Amino acid sequence: MRKYIVKRVIAAVLTMWVLITAVFFLVRLMPGDPFQNPKMTEEVRANLESYYGFDKPLIVQYGVYMKNLLQGDFGYSMKFTNKTVNTIIGETFPFSADLGIRALVLAISMGLVLGIISARNRGKKLDFFCVVIAVLGTSIPDFIMGAILQYGFGIKWGLLPVAQYNGIKYTILPACALAFYTLASVSRIMRASMLEVSQQDYIKTARSKGVSEMRITVKHQIRNAIMPVMTVMGPTVASVLTGTFVIESIFAIPGMGKYYVESVSNNDYSMVLGMTIFYGVFLIFCNLVVDILYGVADPRVRIGER
Amino acid sequence: MKKRVLAALLAAAMVVGALAGCGTPKTKESKESTGSDSGEKVFRYSTRTEPTTLDPTKSNCIPDNEIQHALTESLVRNTGGEVTPGVAKDWTVSDDGLVYTFNLNPDAKWSDGEQIKAEDYVYSWQRLMDPETAAPYAFIGEYIKNGLAVETGEMEPTELGVVAKDDTTLEVTLEHPTAYFLSMIGAQAQFAPLRKDIVEKYGAEFAADAEKNVYSGPYVLTSAKNQKWIFEPNENYWDKDSIKLDRVELSYVQNQETALAMYESGDLDYSEIPSAAVPNYEGKDNKFRNGNVDYYYFNMDETKDSPITNKNFRLALNYALDRNSYNTLVNNDVYAPSNSLVFSGLQGADGKYGEESKLNSYPLEGDEAKAKEYLDAALAELGKASASDITVTITTSDADSAKKQAEVCQEMWTTKLGINVEINQITYAEVLKRHETGDFEIAWGGWGSDYDDPYSYLELFKSDSSYNYSHYKSDKVDELLKASQTETDAKKRMEMLHEAEQIIIDDGAFLPQAEREVHYLVDDDVKGLNFFYCSINLDWVYADIQ
Numbered sequence: 001m002r003k004y005i006v007k008r009v010i011a012a013v014l015t016m017w018v019l020i021t022a023v024f025f026l027v028r029l030m031p032g033d034p035f036q037n038p039k040m041t042e043e044v045r046a047n048l049e050s051y052y053g054f055d056k057p058l059i060v061q062y063g064v065y066m067k068n069l070l071q072g073d074f075g076y077s078m079k080f081t082n083k084t085v086n087t088i089i090g091e092t093f094p095f096s097a098d099l100g101i102r103a104l105v106l107a108i109s110m111g112l113v114l115g116i117i118s119a120r121n122r123g124k125k126l127d128f129f130c131v132v133i134a135v136l137g138t139s140i141p142d143f144i145m146g147a148i149l150q151y152g153f154g155i156k157w158g159l160l161p162v163a164q165y166n167g168i169k170y171t172i173l174p175a176c177a178l179a180f181y182t183l184a185s186v187s188r189i190m191r192a193s194m195l196e197v198s199q200q201d202y203i204k205t206a207r208s209k210g211v212s213e214m215r216i217t218v219k220h221q222i223r224n225a226i227m228p229v230m231t232v233m234g235p236t237v238a239s240v241l242t243g244t245f246v247i248e249s250i251f252a253i254p255g256m257g258k259y260y261v262e263s264v265s266n267n268d269y270s271m272v273l274g275m276t277i278f279y280g281v282f283l284i285f286c287n288l289v290v291d292i293l294y295g296v297a298d299p300r301v302r303i304g305e306r
Numbered sequence: 307m308k309k310r311v312l313a314a315l316l317a318a319a320m321v322v323g324a325l326a327g328c329g330t331p332k333t334k335e336s337k338e339s340t341g342s343d344s345g346e347k348v349f350r351y352s353t354r355t356e357p358t359t360l361d362p363t364k365s366n367c368i369p370d371n372e373i374q375h376a377l378t379e380s381l382v383r384n385t386g387g388e389v390t391p392g393v394a395k396d397w398t399v400s401d402d403g404l405v406y407t408f409n410l411n412p413d414a415k416w417s418d419g420e421q422i423k424a425e426d427y428v429y430s431w432q433r434l435m436d437p438e439t440a441a442p443y444a445f446i447g448e449y450i451k452n453g454l455a456v457e458t459g460e461m462e463p464t465e466l467g468v469v470a471k472d473d474t475t476l477e478v479t480l481e482h483p484t485a486y487f488l489s490m491i492g493a494q495a496q497f498a499p500l501r502k503d504i505v506e507k508y509g510a511e512f513a514a515d516a517e518k519n520v521y522s523g524p525y526v527l528t529s530a531k532n533q534k535w536i537f538e539p540n541e542n543y544w545d546k547d548s549i550k551l552d553r554v555e556l557s558y559v560q561n562q563e564t565a566l567a568m569y570e571s572g573d574l575d576y577s578e579i580p581s582a583a584v585p586n587y588e589g590k591d592n593k594f595r596n597g598n599v600d601y602y603y604f605n606m607d608e609t610k611d612s613p614i615t616n617k618n619f620r621l622a623l624n625y626a627l628d629r630n631s632y633n634t635l636v637n638n639d640v641y642a643p644s645n646s647l648v649f650s651g652l653q654g655a656d657g658k659y660g661e662e663s664k665l666n667s668y669p670l671e672g673d674e675a676k677a678k679e680y681l682d683a684a685l686a687e688l689g690k691a692s693a694s695d696i697t698v699t700i701t702t703s704d705a706d707s708a709k710k711q712a713e714v715c716q717e718m719w720t721t722k723l724g725i726n727v728e729i730n731q732i733t734y735a736e737v738l739k740r741h742e743t744g745d746f747e748i749a750w751g752g753w754g755s756d757y758d759d760p761y762s763y764l765e766l767f768k769s770d771s772s773y774n775y776s777h778y779k780s781d782k783v784d785e786l787l788k789a790s791q792t793e794t795d796a797k798k799r800m801e802m803l804h805e806a807e808q809i810i811i812d813d814g815a816f817l818p819q820a821e822r823e824v825h826y827l828v829d830d831d832v833k834g835l836n837f838f839y840c841s842i843n844l845d846w847v848y849a850d851i852q
Contacts, residue, residue, distance in 0.1 A: 030733075030735070031732065031733060031735060031736035031739055032733065032734075032735025032736050032738060032739045033735070033739075035442065036734065036735050036738055037366060037442060037443075038738060038741070038751075038752070038753070038773075039443075039445065039756070039773070040442070040738075041445045041772050042772060043444070043445070043454065043457050043458050044440075044441075044442060044443075044444050044445055044457070046458075047437040047439075047440040047441075047444065047457070048440045048442065050437070050440070051438075051440030052440075076510075079358055080356075080358050080359065081358060081359045081361070081364050081442070082359050082360065082361050082364065082510070082511075082512070082513055082514050083514060087514070091531065091532065095532070147563070150564070150567060151567075154567060154571060155567055155570055155571060158571065161571075161573070162564070162567045162568050162570075162571045162573060163559065163564045163567065163568050163573070164557065164568075164573070165532075249560050249561045249564070250561055250563075250564055251564065252352075252533075252557065252558075252559040252560070252561065252564050252565075252568070254532040254533040254534075254558075258560065265733060265734065265735070266735075267735050
């Protein structure tokens, strides 16, 4: 097991280095520069360029960046001039992660339950109901879902706060809006996987031994059917926890999503890099955790190392 | 084995559950604010553009200026265009309009109780122009003597034309007489005083959050976290009796629909209305013009083989545009159609510039017959047989509004003139780059002034200006603008500026489109808000809740 993890970590470090290097150079190919003010004069631009070291050769800038990065320093944002990228991530990530965890707990638990109910009642009304929810969830874009929830519960009925993030009740609407898509896809994967497992020999064996249906579902079917859901969880957890631009914008949540998206249009080089690295590390970490869990859960995954 | 799987899953579930139960991240300050139930006078509003910095020297957008307007006290205070004493209780100006001597109020104090001294302005302005600081708005200080030379590193910051004669006397020397100097320093954040000891104490961390600064203005910042800024009155402010509010809360709400929903549910006391929603609030809304004008640049660079270099062709484009219909189609009738260059609401010689203007321009509804006359003349000069031989390209940004703008112009020019119009949408950053490189025929443009004077807009067509992206050159306009900088008679000066604008319009040097208008909702009990069209839009410093 240890060898397996070490191998994965080395691969992850290499992947990160390639990612950082590629983004560092690609970001400079974007048209325009970070100093986007129609009133910018040549003199001011020259001072700004030397301030950020842009007047040095690109390869030197790369060396400086990598050196700082190894000390965990992402540098100053070029748009929010007196904040470091580290500070911005430190301030915004807790909000995104908090919202993301709530949404995930909701999405995974509800999604699994719906998927199981759906599979157990295949072809019946209950199945149809679950499938409708799944189709709606995957086809309604999050900005529509967010706006509908906000209008209905926030404005029309006044049950919940319209926006911002100041306490538990503020989290309900955005978490539901954010969870909807993941919930739907989890339920679909779970349903398909449950049905597939139900055809397996060991289920037939159990049934022929006279094990009760409930026990078959709980002890044999679910445990085996959950593997495909785990597979998609890596990227899903990473993307949901690092914030979503649309939901955070609709509910005015001070999360990370906006900074990630807008750093690109702002040509805020240090921010693009910092956010990409943060997201990249997080994604690789989530995938690693999933892989390890996978190895724990399914002995076949570990066969390769023996 | 199966037990281990179960254990792992359970452990994972517990971790997730524990994390989920750990409560929302801290927003302590905002929890306390539940409106003005307690009798406290609280004003809550939002901005859709996020402020970029809390360091006055590095301010570079309207939200930055608005925050500093409450936190800092310049020599004078500009409230909606009216200049009143700030830290300077009075001042004299030399006859040639070059030397300003300010007498500072010895009772003016920083929020930590220290006296605001002349030296604090000297330090701040030198820091602004110092190339090491790399202030994005440093060009605003080029008015001060030797400003440009300091900015480019040719002179030391100490050679800047600002001197502290003693603690309460500040002498400022300008490069040339500047009629709007006081108005400008009263609204632009970069001219705020700074405390050397504080800036040096925090270094790069200066003003990184609310605690790492001291404040000279009517309010102090008590919190700047999680996209929320909280202001409370400055106990040491020299004119604190004029300040009525107990607290102001500014939230960054990017999505305008969300801000409106927050206003509707009582979470905000003031909100702008997104233009699509303006018709829903007829009769309930208020409006102001923010000084921003929308237009297209024409690239008149003679070395380019483009029909745009032909004056008659440019006039044809201008006369063919029905600006009233344009405004309905593009802006939902929320903005005001415009056929001039200078924002009409600026201060003129006596009244508003727009009211004093006798500008003879293209009619707002357009004039198709006249457009065709100019087109025929242009075709003859260009040696083209028919209008369909001409193709021009509009270069604009990828924003939805920019797309609409371009499509409406395309439609009008194609149907009325019969020319071909192509649209090239690129990122905003690239549009700005293209302005500089001159790689465009017709390009999106917009301008808002940093000071209350027509010169700001007219400078876009001064041949040696770095903003002359049109490559426009008129000796007469250059001459008038140059003369306007030394003319001290306000009336004569305004006439020169009106004349220059007329020439630019007669030359069809650009395509004016609209003046932006902001529609907003505000609670009835909020009084005393001021609006301005340079540097600052919303000014709540003297607001009150009644």
